[in-house]
Amino acid sequence: MNYSQILEIASCTDPGMVRSHNEDSIASDPANGLVVLADGMGGYNAGEVASGMATTVITTEIQQLLTKVQPFQIDEETREPVAGRMIREQVLKANTSIYQAAQSQPQYAGMGTTLVVCLFYDNKITVGHLGDSRLYMLREGKFSQVTRDHSLLQEQIDSGIITAEQAKHAQHKNLVTKALGIDPAVDPEVHDYGTKPGDVYLLCSDGLCDMVEDEDMGMALQALGGNLKLAAQQLVQMANDNGGKDNVSVILVRVLREYPAPRGVMGKVFGWLK
């Protein structure tokens, strides 16, 4: 199934106003309904290497798998669509690659990356994420955050130490509790959500959400929804106008129409048997 007529995708990435190079990395494969965004960290150019490895490994591996298996097919083991396991396993693979590179090459020591990856299929989206790169959704005029950061700040908010309002002024916005490539093992958070035609999904690095209020992001998306490319550029520009302290990356995906999985009669029978 080719999703390029079902999903409209636009993206934009920028080093921002302060950093000299861009450690973010983005990839999108409209035909397979796959988008990946990674925000690398680590000295010198290692952050770029980590985020680049993450997006490349995950997209190429998932592309390969998709030639053999459909994401909506039910996994024998988990009894759930294979998409979830697919994302989880490819994230682990990327983790191993980055971790080994960091271990074997001194200049890459300590590199890592945050990640958000989305796979669209069967009127659904499977989202995997690590760290503080985020997924937002605009549905029927309502703009909301889908992923929850793996960050110290989020944990503090969850445990009631600080309020969301105080969090905006916190000093340690940058401390993530999970990331790709830092440890030999990683546990990505993977969830499925239903999609509706008209939904706009926003993947972004913390360079956007640290600089621009959610409210303003939602406003920009709503106002410029007619022109996704422009909306992506506008979001980056807003981050830069507010100071652009970090690299800014944005991927926007609009669901143009329904895309139920093409299940044949045999497929249905199989589904029942399982």
Next chain:
Amino acid sequence: MAKLILSMDGLVLKEIPLSKERTTIGRKAHNDIQIDNLAVSGEHAVIVTILNDSFMEDLGSTNGTLVNGNPVKKHFLQNNDTIELGKYKLKFIQEAGAQPAAAAADFEKTMVLRPSAMKAAAEQAKAAGATGAAAAQAARQAALQAVGTAAQAAGIAEKPAAVHAAPPPPPPPPPAAAPAAAHAPAAAPHKPSQPLGAIQLLSGGNAGKELELAKPLTTLGKPGVQVAVLTRRPQGYFITHVEGAQRPTVNGQAIGSSPHALKDHDLVEIAGIKMEFFLKS
């Protein structure tokens, strides 16, 4: 920027800013700080400066290096430390105020907080007196707070804890007191100095009406027909074409696909409606 003040017998000889990552000290001419004295080795010591932290390392000198009177191999320099090489003294001066600013800059960088650090902090918190089942949650919370400060200290070039050992900031840092707040009030409100723009409709059913452009962006036009957006930026106001076959015109000229800067009293036409842009105040 930190600096060194070279002196001998209380006489100030030179002031050296630590502008380079490596500042070498020795008797030979190729050193950044040359001290031509036989008690000083050819390559005596080096000062490595990373961001706002400076480390002094003795390069295996014959007569050794003293910091505040103690012989050291490697030392994390702090304000007013005195390095001694033979009869020469180098006083390390860290400009006040530089440190918090640098720290704030560092905080922008994303760093990973390892679970091990969390555990260590949790244990610390437990050891600090949280006992009993009911205290477990408290310990966890304390850990989260402790790690916040601990990780800040640890994250930055392995600063000795002493540097940051100042009482941990209260969990809800008041916006004004937090160094980061001065640094990046995320989504800073638009500067009051920026003049407020507005448009006045000149044709159509609402002719004569005025619309203030106070929001970061305002869309105008008819969805599906022609839509343009007016963006408010630090540099001023811009108009950008969003959708529709026809592009908006500014003073009779259709705009391109990139944002077009608006000047006071520009005449704009969007979806057949004429309007004038002007700056208030």
